[in-house]
Amino acid sequence: MTVGGAVSVRPPLPASLRRRVTAVGRKALEAAWAVLPEQGSPRFVLASRHGEYDRTFGLLGELAQSDEVSPAEFSLAVHHALAGLLSIATGNRQGHTAVAAGSESFGYGLLEAATFVAEQGVPAVLFYFDQPLPDSYAPVMEGDCVTPMVLALRLVPPSWPQARPLEMSLETRAGGGDCLSQAFLAVLQNGGEGLAQGRRHAWRWRDAA
Numbered sequence: 001m002t003v004g005g006a007v008s009v010r011p012p013l014p015a016s017l018r019r020r021v022t023a024v025g026r027k028a029l030e031a032a033w034a035v036l037p038e039q040g041s042p043r044f045v046l047a048s049r050h051g052e053y054d055r056t057f058g059l060l061g062e063l064a065q066s067d068e069v070s071p072a073e074f075s076l077a078v079h080h081a082l083a084g085l086l087s088i089a090t091g092n093r094q095g096h097t098a099v100a101a102g103s104e105s106f107g108y109g110l111l112e113a114a115t116f117v118a119e120q121g122v123p124a125v126l127f128y129f130d131q132p133l134p135d136s137y138a139p140v141m142e143g144d145c146v147t148p149m150v151l152a153l154r155l156v157p158p159s160w161p162q163a164r165p166l167e168m169s170l171e172t173r174a175g176g177g178d179c180l181s182q183a184f185l186a187v188l189q190n191g192g193e194g195l196a197q198g199r200r201h202a203w204r205w206r207d208a209a
Contacts (some may be wrong), residue, residue: 001114002156002163003188017089022052024131024148025082031152032086032127042123042154043116044096046083047109049130051100052076082127094122104198105130106181107170110153114168117155127152128181145179165208173202 013033018026028048036042050056055077062069075081080098087096097116101108106128113124131148156163166187175197183196184205193206
C-alpha cells in the first residue's frame with residue numbers, strides 16, 4: 001500500500017457541496033477535496049460507522065411527528081450520499097464504495113481502497129468520518145472513537161512519484177475497541193509501527209519508507 005505524497009493547493013470546496021451537507025459531512029468532503037489528484041479520476045471509498053447522524057436524527061424526528069419526511073433530505077441520508085455528491089461535483093465516473101463495518105469501519109475502508117489500487121493500478125481516495133452518538137446510544141457504542149474524526153487519504157500505485165509505502169496486516173483476534181483511525185494517523189505522523197485492536201481483528205501498520 002502506498003499513500004500519495006505532496007498535495008497541491010486546490011480551490012475551496014464548491015458552495016454547491018457545502019450547503020447540502022451537515023457539519024461533519026462538510027469536513028469530510030473538504031478533506032477528500034484537498035487530496036484529489038490534479039489529473040485523472042480516482043475511485044472514491046467512503047468509510048463511516050454512523051454516517052451523517054445529525055441528518056438521520058432529524059429524519060427520525062420528522063417521521064415521529066408527522067409520519068412524513070422530506071424526499072430531498074431522505075435522498076441525502078443514504079450512507080454513500082457524500083461519495084455520490086463528490087462524484088457529481090468532480091465529474092468522476094470511476095465509481096465509489098461505501099463501507100460501514102462497526103467500530104472497524106476505518107480499517108475495512110482502508111483495506112477496500114488499498115485492494116482496489118493494487119488490482120486496478122489507479123489511485124483511490126479514502127475519506128473516513130465519524131462522531132460519537134448521544135449518550136442514549138451508549139449500549140451500542142462500544143469501540144467508537146471518543147472524539148470526532150475526519151481523515152482523507154490518497155492511495156496510489158507504487159510507481160507514482162513521492163509515494164510513501166506502508167505495510168498493513170490484520171489477524172482474526174477478538175478483543176478491545178481501539179480507535180483504528182487514530183492509531184493509523186499516529187503512524188503517518190510519527191513513522192514506525194502501530195497496532196490497533198478492534199472488536200474482531202488486530203490491525204497493524206508499518207511505515208516501510
